[in-house]
Amino acid sequence: MRSSVAERPRLEEQLTLLELVDRVLNKGVVVTGDITLSVAGVDLVYVGLRVLLASASTLDRLAQEPKAKAAA
């Protein structure tokens, strides 16, 4: 399911990554570690979104390519 880093990710993998980032950054039990990125004044929700938004142009490009699998 995971591509090697050298390969350009396909749209489907991008969506899986989005799912993943959404869960890993925004869900799960919150603990206060010695270093907890979210307490440093930046909400991880927005960090994750910002990073993904920055790559939205990549997503657009991928979306316009013919999909390998027929979308429903």
Add this chain to the structure above:
Amino acid sequence: MSGWYVFGVADAGLAVELEGLRLVRAGQLAAVVAPVDPDEFTEEQLNDRPWLEEKVLAHEDVLSRYLREGPVVPLRFGAIYRQLDEVVELLGERRDELTEDLERVRGRVELGVKGWVDRGRLEETLARKRAMSPTSAPGRAYLERRQAERDVAAEASALLADVARSVHARLAELAVAAVANRPQPPELTGRAEQMFLNTAYLVPAADEALRREVGTLDEQHRELGLSFETTGPWPPYNFVGREEP
């Protein structure tokens, strides 16, 4: 400077130390940790997409591997402690909550469901169903057409809300627990269709009923321009943690 990254909490009786990982045990709980350089985890790094991808994938990978052996309670990304003793303290302080979470997710997995709409197709279908009657006066025809378009758009929105509600309710019947999240915006999904449903369900690990039902719902709604898909199984990210942050 060294530190310990905590991925999640597993059942101390079932979990084993997998390659590159350590278990920090306290009673029934075992925190899954790995040595990291805490200096690497900065806010700036969070904006480095390849770095973030790598770390997020690693987080998921570790939790998924533990999910195969037994229950696992995912921690949110980026929890780092300087000392292992502090991880033991964490398990002690949060014991009741973590134990409760661990039992809730035991033998279960999370499935994600997304609902997509081809808005143009949906509105076309609705407009056809209205069987718009042709009018004689050109001026009136224009106004009526504009009104009809507005009506169709409103009808489409109402229909999507209805479908989202009923599909979620139906799927929740097949699950131990259910969560509705906000649909992701098109800038993020990069997909032509609009996401109108973004939900997660906690189901018994080997149970295919929900996945099958999503397939059925998908077929039933395709004519309207709607589609549904299942993702996962995931570690139960959406079903742990006492409060919704």
